[in-house]
Amino acid sequence: MAAMNVDELPEGEEKRQAVQAMFDTIAPRYDLVNRIMTFRLDVRWRRRTVAAMALPAGSLVLDLACGTGDFCIDLQKGGLRPVGVDLSMGMLAASRADAPLLHGDILALPIGNGVADGATCGFALRNLVELPGFFDELARVVRPGGRIGLLEVGDPQNRLIKTGYGVYFGKVVPFIGGLLSDRNAYRYLPKSASYLPPSAELLARLAEAGFIDVERELLTAGCAQLITATRA
Numbered sequence: 001m002a003a004m005n006v007d008e009l010p011e012g013e014e015k016r017q018a019v020q021a022m023f024d025t026i027a028p029r030y031d032l033v034n035r036i037m038t039f040r041l042d043v044r045w046r047r048r049t050v051a052a053m054a055l056p057a058g059s060l061v062l063d064l065a066c067g068t069g070d071f072c073i074d075l076q077k078g079g080l081r082p083v084g085v086d087l088s089m090g091m092l093a094a095s096r097a098d099a100p101l102l103h104g105d106i107l108a109l110p111i112g113n114g115v116a117d118g119a120t121c122g123f124a125l126r127n128l129v130e131l132p133g134f135f136d137e138l139a140r141v142v143r144p145g146g147r148i149g150l151l152e153v154g155d156p157q158n159r160l161i162k163t164g165y166g167v168y169f170g171k172v173v174p175f176i177g178g179l180l181s182d183r184n185a186y187r188y189l190p191k192s193a194s195y196l197p198p199s200a201e202l203l204a205r206l207a208e209a210g211f212i213d214v215e216r217e218l219l220t221a222g223c224a225q226l227i228t229a230t231r232a
């Protein structure tokens, strides 16, 4: 497997393989490092996502790029029926969720058209090889009227917060990641945000893929962003 080159971010198949290998490596301590580096705010952001989707109890929700299953757990607590999908066997093996899990690439889901009532995706958009194809796949598997909730790192607009955020993710997170897990992987985290297109483009592309009511909410002063939408 290819190792992640964080100084020259990979593209295409090279990126897919490097992302998969990286998450296999950091899976055993992923939850611990996540909680420390976000001061547990990630827990609050996922719960906000589940609430914002406002799906009725019993809805079938695909958690795409489910990792160790945090979203699946919160979806279940919200009375929903999650199914997780992830590329990394290491992350799936470390899952604590009591939900069905599938190993696969979320750009080519082994799931029928319109089968899901909703879908979530947490902190994975920037890890994908392409976003338009993912949005098309989301539109294919989510039924008309179904809801999606996409959670990602943000870009704080307040200058002071932006500076602190940059120093924290650029210096402190790789240091903590290096102590507890893999430094290279946690150097990739801040750099990978540059894969994300401007938010207006992201929202426009979701609308083009077949979503309406596309909304973006900034969380914790823009440290994270939540995009919700309804399948037309």
Ligand SMILES: C[S@@+](CC[C@H](N)C(=O)[O-])C[C@H]1O[C@@H](n2cnc3c(N)ncnc32)[C@H](O)[C@@H]1O
Binding pocket: 019, 020, 023, 064, 065, 066, 067, 068, 069, 070, 071, 085, 086, 087, 088, 091, 104, 105, 106, 107, 121, 122, 123, 124, 127, 128, 129
């Ligand atoms: C930062 S982790 C987020 C995990 C989880 N969603 C969370 O909120 O903690 C990103 C996840 O995306 C997965 N991933 C990346 N590219 C993928 C792809 N093409 N198909 C499926 N999973 C993918 C990785 O294996 C990893 O588990």
